[in-house]
Every structure is written in C-alpha cells, then in structure tokens.
Amino acid sequence: MVKLFALSIFxxxxxxxRLLKTASDLQSFSFFQRGTVNEFMTFASKTIxxxxxxxxxxxxxxDAYMCHVYVRADNLAGVLIADHEYPHRVAHTLITxxxxxxxxxxxxxxxxxxxxxxxxxxxxPAFLARYQxxxxxxxxxxxxxxxxxxxxxxxxxxxxxxxxxxxxDDMVSKSEKLSLQSKAFYKTAKKTNxxxxxx
Amino acid sequence: MFPHLKGHGQRVNLQLLQEAxxxxxxxxxxxxxxxxxxxxxxxxxxxxxxxxxxxxxxxxGIRLLALKPELHLPREVTNVVYVVRPRVALMDQLxxxxxxxxxxxxxxxxxxxxxxxxxxxxxxxxNSGVLGSFGRIAELAWNYLPLDADVVTMxxxxxxxxxxxxxxxxxxxxxxxxxxQLQRLYGRIPKIYGKGEQAHRVWEHAKxxxxxxxxxxxxxxGIVDQLILLDRSIDLLSPLATQLTYEGLIDEFYGIRQNKLxxxxxxxxxxxxxxxxxxxxxxxxxxxxESQSLLGDGEMKTIMLHSGETLYAELRNKHxxxxxxxxxxxxxEIHAQMHATSQDKSVKEIKxxxxxxxxQLMAQKKAxxxxxxxxxxxxEQVNAVAFADDLxxxxxxxxxxxxxxxxxxxxxxIASKAELRGVLRLICLQCAAASGLxxxxxxxxxxxxxxxxxxxxxxxxxxxxxAGLLHQQTESRAYAVLRxxxxxxxxxxxxxxPKDISYVHSFYAPLTARLVExxxxxxGWQSLKSQIxxxxxxxxxxxxxxxxxxxxxxTGATVAEKSLLHVxxxxxxxxxxxxxxxxxxxxxxxxxxxxxNVEFLIATTKIINKHSFLDSLMGS
Numbered sequence: 001m002v003k004l005f006a007l008s009i010f011x012x013x014x015x016x017x018r019l020l021k022t023a024s025d026l027q028s029f030s031f032f033q034r035g036t037v038n039e040f041m042t043f044a045s046k047t048i049x050x051x052x053x054x055x056x057x058x059x060x061x062x063d064a065y066m067c068h069v070y071v072r073a074d075n076l077a078g079v080l081i082a083d084h085e086y087p088h089r090v091a092h093t094l095i096t097x098x099x100x101x102x103x104x105x106x107x108x109x110x111x112x113x114x115x116x117x118x119x120x121x122x123x124x125p126a127f128l129a130r131y132q133x134x135x136x137x138x139x140x141x142x143x144x145x146x147x148x149x150x151x152x153x154x155x156x157x158x159x160x161x162x163x164x165x166x167x168x169d170d171m172v173s174k175s176e177k178l179s180l181q182s183k184a185f186y187k188t189a190k191k192t193n194x195x196x197x198x199x
Numbered sequence: 200m201f202p203h204l205k206g207h208g209q210r211v212n213l214q215l216l217q218e219a220x221x222x223x224x225x226x227x228x229x230x231x232x233x234x235x236x237x238x239x240x241x242x243x244x245x246x247x248x249x250x251x252x253x254x255x256x257x258x259x260g261i262r263l264l265a266l267k268p269e270l271h272l273p274r275e276v277t278n279v280v281y282v283v284r285p286r287v288a289l290m291d292q293l294x295x296x297x298x299x300x301x302x303x304x305x306x307x308x309x310x311x312x313x314x315x316x317x318x319x320x321x322x323x324x325x326n327s328g329v330l331g332s333f334g335r336i337a338e339l340a341w342n343y344l345p346l347d348a349d350v351v352t353m354x355x356x357x358x359x360x361x362x363x364x365x366x367x368x369x370x371x372x373x374x375x376x377x378x379x380q381l382q383r384l385y386g387r388i389p390k391i392y393g394k395g396e397q398a399h400r401v402w403e404h405a406k407x408x409x410x411x412x413x414x415x416x417x418x419x420x421g422i423v424d425q426l427i428l429l430d431r432s433i434d435l436l437s438p439l440a441t442q443l444t445y446e447g448l449i450d451e452f453y454g455i456r457q458n459k460l461x462x463x464x465x466x467x468x469x470x471x472x473x474x475x476x477x478x479x480x481x482x483x484x485x486x487x488x489e490s491q492s493l494l495g496d497g498e499m500k501t502i503m504l505h506s507g508e509t510l511y512a513e514l515r516n517k518h519x520x521x522x523x524x525x526x527x528x529x530x531x532e533i534h535a536q537m538h539a540t541s542q543d544k545s546v547k548e549i550k551x552x553x554x555x556x557x558x559q560l561m562a563q564k565k566a567x568x569x570x571x572x573x574x575x576x577x578x579e580q581v582n583a584v585a586f587a588d589d590l591x592x593x594x595x596x597x598x599x600x601x602x603x604x605x606x607x608x609x610x611x612x613i614a615s616k617a618e619l620r621g622v623l624r625l626i627c628l629q630c631a632a633a634s635g636l637x638x639x640x641x642x643x644x645x646x647x648x649x650x651x652x653x654x655x656x657x658x659x660x661x662x663x664x665x666a667g668l669l670h671q672q673t674e675s676r677a678y679a680v681l682r683x684x685x686x687x688x689x690x691x692x693x694x695x696x697p698k699d700i701s702y703v704h705s706f707y708a709p710l711t712a713r714l715v716e717x718x719x720x721x722x723g724w725q726s727l728k729s730q731i732x733x734x735x736x737x738x739x740x741x742x743x744x745x746x747x748x749x750x751x752x753x754t755g756a757t758v759a760e761k762s763l764l765h766v767x768x769x770x771x772x773x774x775x776x777x778x779x780x781x782x783x784x785x786x787x788x789x790x791x792x793x794x795x796n797v798e799f800l801i802a803t804t805k806i807i808n809k810h811s812f813l814d815s816l817m818g819s
Contacts, residue, residue, distance in 0.1 A: 166468035
C-alpha cells in the first residue's frame with residue numbers, strides 16, 4: 001500500500017532547519033496516536049534536513065517509514081515521509097515540484113525568518129492528497145502503468161489469435177497420443193505350420 | 200504461377216513445362232474469335248488445374264463447364280470449345296449437345312483433343328451427322344504435365360491396362376512424344392537405359408521421333424544426363440503392396456487427385472477467420488482467386504498436398520510412424536514458441552513478434568493441426584483389424600513364406616465374400632512373389648472365386664492373366680532370387696530415420712527403386728547382368744550423341760561426360776505403366792543421400808496405388 005504521511009518545507013539555516021510549511025495525512029493512525037506521530041515526523045524531518053548537505057537528495061529509511069529529502073543549493077529543503085512502497089522517483093519529483101511552486105509563490109527573503117503562521121502557502125495538503133496515488137499524479141508512472149496494461153492486453157489478444165482454429169493444447173495432446181500409439185507394421189513373418197489358425 | 204514447381208536449388212525447373220503447356224492452350228483459344236465457353240471432359244479437369252489458374256479464364260471471360268450428357272450451354276456464347284480425351288464414347292455426348300442446340304444461330308463448336316486427335320472419334324462425329332457443326336478440331340499437345348517439382352505425369356490411369364489387356368499402344372506413342380517434348384524444353388538426353396518390352400517400344404518411338412527433331416542434335420546435351428525407362432510389368436509386386444509412407448497411405452485410403460485431398464470438414468476443427476478452403480481452391484496463397492469450383496461442395500475441405508506446403512513436404516515421404524512423432528514434436532515446438540510471448544517482453548519485441556513471427560507461426564499451426572487430423576484418420580484406418588490382417592498376409596507373401604500353398608487367409612476372405620478387389624490383390628501378390636502360381640493352385644483359386652463371386656469374375660481373371668498379374672509358374676523364380684541378391688526385403692527394418700529405401704513398405708524396397716539404386720553405382724546395371732535378365736522383356740542401352748557437320752554424322756561412340764564433382768547428375772526415370780507414391784518416395788530418398796550425387800525427375804503415365812491399379816484392370 002503506497003502511502004504518504006507528511007510533506008514539509010524547511011529552510012536550512014546555518015545552525016538549524018526552520019520549518020516553513022507542513023501538511024500531513026495521519027488518517028491511518030488512531031486518533032490518540034496522531035499527536036505523537038505528528039511531532040515525531042516533524043522532528044525527524046527537521047533532523048534529516050540538518051543532516052543533509054545542500055544540493056543533495058536522500059531517501060532514508062526510518063523504521064517503517066521512508067524519508068525523502070531534497071535540500072536545494074539555496075538551502076530550501078523539502079521532506080516527504082512515505083511508506084516503503086512509495087516509488088522514490090515520484091517522491092522526489094513531488095518534492096522538487098513543491099519547492100519550485102514554493103519558490104514561485106513565496107519570496108526568498110521570507111525564508112530565513114518565516115514561520116508556519118507567517119508564510120502563506122496553502123497547496124501542500126492538496127498535493128499530499130493528490131500524490132497519495134502516485135500513478136494518477138505522476139505522468140511518467142501513469143504512462144508506465146498504461147504501457148504495462150497495454151502489454152497485458154496485447155499478450156491476451158495474441159493468445160486469443162493463437163487459439164484461433166484448433167486449441168493449441170488440444171493439438172499437442174492429440175499429436176502426442178498419436179505418436180505414442182504407433183505400432184510396428186512389420187512383424188517378422190513366421191513360417192506358418194499348416195496347423196489351423198482360427199481367425 | 201506455380202512456384203513450387205521450381206523446387207529448391209534443383210537443376211530441372213518444371214515451371215517451364217507448366218508455362219509451355221499453358222501457352223499451348225492459350226494459343227489454341229486465341230485462334231477462336233468471340234465469346235467462348237470451355238466444356239471439359241472429367242478426365243481433363245484435374246490436368247487443367249495442374250497447368251492453369253482460374254484467373255486465366257476469368258480474365259478472358261471464359262466459363263468452364265463439366266461435360267455432361269444434359270448440358271445447359273449459356274445462350275449468348277458464340278463458341279463452345281470441348282477439351283476432351285479422344286474417347287469415342289464421349290463423342291456421343293458432344294453429338295447430343297450439337298443436336299440439342301440446333302437452332303442457335305452463330306454458334307460454333309470446336310474440339311481440342313488432348314493430347315492427340317483420333318480418327319475414330321472424328322468418324323463417330325461424322326456418323327452422328329454433326330461433324331459439319333464443328334469449326335476447329337485441333338490437338339492440345341499435353342503429354343507430360345508437371346505434378347510437382349520432380350514429377351511429371353500423363354494422367355492416363357488406364358495406360359497399363361490399355362496396352363497389356365486391350366493391345367492399345369497409343370499411350371506408349373504418347374509417352375514417346377512426351378519424351379521428345381521434354382527434350383525440346385530441357386535438352387537432349389545423351390544416355391538411355393531401360394528394361395521391359397513396353398519401355399523398349401517407348402524408346403524406339405522416341406528415338407525415331409527424336410531423329411526428326413533437328414534441335415536435339417545440334418546443341419550440347421541438355422540438363423538431363425540419363426534416361427531410365429522402366430516397364431511396369433517388370434515389377435508387378437510393388438504396385439500391389441500396401442504403401443506405408445504418409446503420402447502413400449493418404450492416397451490409398453482417401454485418394455489424392457492432382458495434389459488435392461478432399462475430406463469431410465467435420466474432421467477438422469474450424470479455422471475461424473484464417474482460412475478454411477472449402478471448395479476447389481487452387482494453389483496455396485491466392486485467397487483472392489475465387490475458383491471455378493466444378494466440384495464445389497461446402498461440406499468438404501480441400502487440402503493442397505504438394506511440395507509448396509512446407510510441413511507436407513517434410514512429412515510426405517516418411518514412414519507413417521515417423522510422421523506421428525514429427526507431428527508431436529512440431530506441435531510441442533509451436534506451443535513453446537507461442538508461450539514464449541508470455542514472458543516479459545518490451546513493446547518493441549512484441550511488435551516485431553506480431554509482424555514477423557506471428558503470421559508464420561499461425562500458418563505452421565494451421566498446417567500442423569490439419570496434418571494431425573489427417574494422421575488421426577489414417578491411424579484409425581491402420582488400426583482396423585481387417586487392415587492388419589491383410590497386411591500380415593501380404594507381408595508373408597513378400598518374404599515367400601508358404602508361397603506355393605493355397606493361403607488360408609485368402610480362402611477365408613473368399614468364403615466371407617470380402618471385397619473382390621482386395622482378394623484379387625492378394626492372389627496377384629502371391630503370384631508375383633512366387634513368380635507364378637502352380638497350375639493346380641491357380642485353378643483352385645479360380646474355382647473358389649467363381650463359386651463365390653459368380654462367373655463374371657472370369658472376365659476379370661482373364662484381364663489379369665493378359666496383364667501378367669496371374670500366370671503359371673515357369674522355371675525361373677525371379678522374385679525369390681532378386682529378393683536375396685537385391686535385398687528387396689530386409690530383416691533389420693527401420694521405419695523411423697531409415698538408412699535404406701525399404702522403409703517405404705516397412706521392410707520391402709520396391710524392385711524398380713532397387714534397380715535405379717544400382718544404376719547409380721559406378722558399374723551400373725553391369726553388376727546385375729544375370730539377375731536382371733530374369734525379369735521379363737529386353738534390357739537395353741542407347742545413346743543420343745551430338746551431330747557434327749552438315750552430313751549429320753555422329754561423333755565418336757563414346758559420349759564424353761564431364762562429371763563435375765559438385766553438380767548432381769540428373770536422371771529422368773520414366774515408369775511406363777504407372778508408379779506409386781512409395782516408389783517416388785524411395786527415389787526421393789536416394790536423391791537426398793549426398794553420396795549419390797543425383798537429382799531425379801520422375802515421369803509416369805499416372806501415379807497409381809494398389810486400388811487404382813486393380814480397378815483399371817477390373818473395369819470393362
């Protein structure tokens with residue numbers, strides 16, 4: 001089951017990472033757990049940004065989760081926490097995309113000092129929701145999936161064509177049977193005694 | 200038009216013969232002005248298919264009709280062209296048509312006799328008073344017709360009977376004319392060998408006719424290096440024996456007519472959209488041709504059986520037991536190839552598969568399916584008790600077991616009034632293997648036959664005696680001796696992947712094939728001198744040398760044969776009186792042996808089998 005849990009944007013400062021915006025989808029967790037999980041995820045994201053060099057992408061396994069991080073050269077960073085099955089490529093595509101969007105909407109001077117409250121960038125939850133299904137969201141994956149589906153249809157069609165006429169399996173078993181039942185045509189002629197042979 | 204006639208890398212191209220024959224017909228037709236309809240004698244329908252395609256007639260707006268006593272000729276047609284064998288009996292039908300169509304203004308009747316006109320026929324027309332209505336009476340010189348890449352046939356099913364029973368030697372003359380025609384196309388044949396009375400006559404005619412052909416003597420020798428003429432009467436056992444090759448069995452049980460096999464379509468799983476040629480489709484591949492189906496019958500499936508059909512070409516000459524194994528292997532291979540597609544493949548690979556391999560694979564599947572069905576039918580027939588018993592009796596004769604005694608099996612068959620043809624076959628077989636039956640035994644059989652089948656059977660017996668299939672024993676036991684010296688029967692018989700031609704009847708090599716096999720050896724028939732003289736008729740040898748100078752003198756007696764090591768010699772084997780598919784298979788086997796370095800071209804009056812051979816002798 002592919003699942004996205006949290007999507008956050010940080011600014012990597014000299015000493016620490018500053019959370020600028022975040023969105024999370026903790027539906028899969030029980031109500032009481034959510035708070036804790038949320039904190040944990042924020043903390044993990046922050047840590048990972050601090051530990052990642054600029055102009056670097058990483059995907060780090062953390063227990064049951066996979067943290068995808070991209071720290072840009074200008075110290076703008078995006079973190080996506082997903083499960084292990086979520087395709088990495090799609091994750092990083094998403095991070096790149098939101099960072100580009102963020103850069104377009106929020107001017108760079110706000111980054112070093114902004115907080116969640118001050119920065120207005122509301123599209124994160126929408127992105128998170130949309131990318132829950134990587135196939136739909138990501139055109140490349142979608143194409144690959146379509147291709148795979150097409151191949152299966154092709155294969156089925158070819159098999160249908162091949163089965164036209166006699167069923168292949170029938171033909172194989174019929175001919176197998178025939179070849180096993182071959183009998184010797186020449187039995188060495190015996191010199192028959194004139195003794196009677198009742199046929 | 201008939202690509203399979205070219206063969207694969209062989210020296211003789213029979214497509215030339217087909218084209219020459221076709222041209223001949225077209226030229227004859229073009230001499231007749233106006234709209235035409237062609238009425239065909241039943242015996243000519245098959246031969247027509249060997250040489251022309253329906254398109255030829257469709258393009259010229261010519262309809263083809265079968266000759267029937269009550270024939271409805273379309274009104275608007277100005278010319279009615281009959282293409283018939285020169286049989287007097289047919290002339291009455293023609294006369295009938297002319298009289299019935301009496302009032303038709305402007306209608307002209309014409310006849311193309313194939314291959315030669317007959318004075319008797321023309322007199323018959325005169326006697327019927329219709330000769331005046333006939334415009335053009337010409338000859339369609341179709342002597343040898345190409346049956347496959349290495350076989351030519353005259354399509355004369357009664358040739359042997361005509362000569363041996365009725366004393367009508369016209370087929371011999373025709374064979375000679377045919378040989379000269381072949382030499383016109385393929386060049387002079389320098390060396391001739393032969394055995395048998397009728398074979399000798401054919402050669403004498405051909406030599407005479409050849410002398411009149413300037414072109415034969417002016418050039419180098421042609422493609423064919425040798426001609427071997429074999430009279431059917433030197434080996435009467437082989438056509439009576441049950442053939443065990445795939446093609447032989449099909450012919451014996453179902454009859455192959457000019458490369459076509461027709462079977463009820465219920466035996467074949469439906470083809471869906473990919474084929475299913477019901478009706479008389481000619482040739483393989485041109486589905487666009489809508490054939491003039493004179494035999495048209497939607498219930499029957501027509502299967503083409505010639506060397507152009509790849510799978511058939513592989514199977515036809517093999518022993519039936521090898522065929523079933525091959526078919527099973529083919530089916531498995533196709534199955535494997537088809538399921539290879541289920542593995543992960545890129546779209547490109549799938550695309551290439553669909554464009555290149557798939558159509559081929561589908562064709563292979565269809566062929567394998569058809570032949571598995573045919574093999575299944577044969578299998579049923581071959582496992583019938585009656586067949587097995589007959590075969591056992593036949594095989595005992597062929598190894599000369601108890602050959603001089605009345606056969607209990609034959610007596611039982613007569614007593615249970617089994618099919619006369621089958622009984623006569625076995626008696627003739629015994630006679631052939633014993634090189635003649637003792638008088639007492641022969642009379643014994645005759646008495647039994649008359650008692651059960653009635654006095655009429657004596658007429659048939661008389662025919663068989665005239666034909667030499669039933670005769671009394673003389674001193675020489677030619678077959679018994681030849682069986683040992685030529686290894687006609689073998690003890691260690693091999694049916695699957697054989698090394699010897701005896702596989703065609705499981706353990707018996709046709710005498711004719713052994714004779715040809717020996718002729719390929721360096722000494723040729725010299726080594727067989729004494730034995731071969733035991734066979735009836737003259738053993739002859741001749742040559743046709745190149746003429747040098749205006750006086751037309753021959754060059755030296757020896758013909759310098761440049762034997763090029765890698766070029767196989769071409770030997771034309773001419774069976775006077777018919778040959779079986781088993782004999783053809785045996786010769787093809789010899790040709791396939793690299794060591795023999797030979798290519799055969801087989802000429803025959805007709806391809807026969809044990810049934811048709813006896814039928815021709817039993818009819819009146």
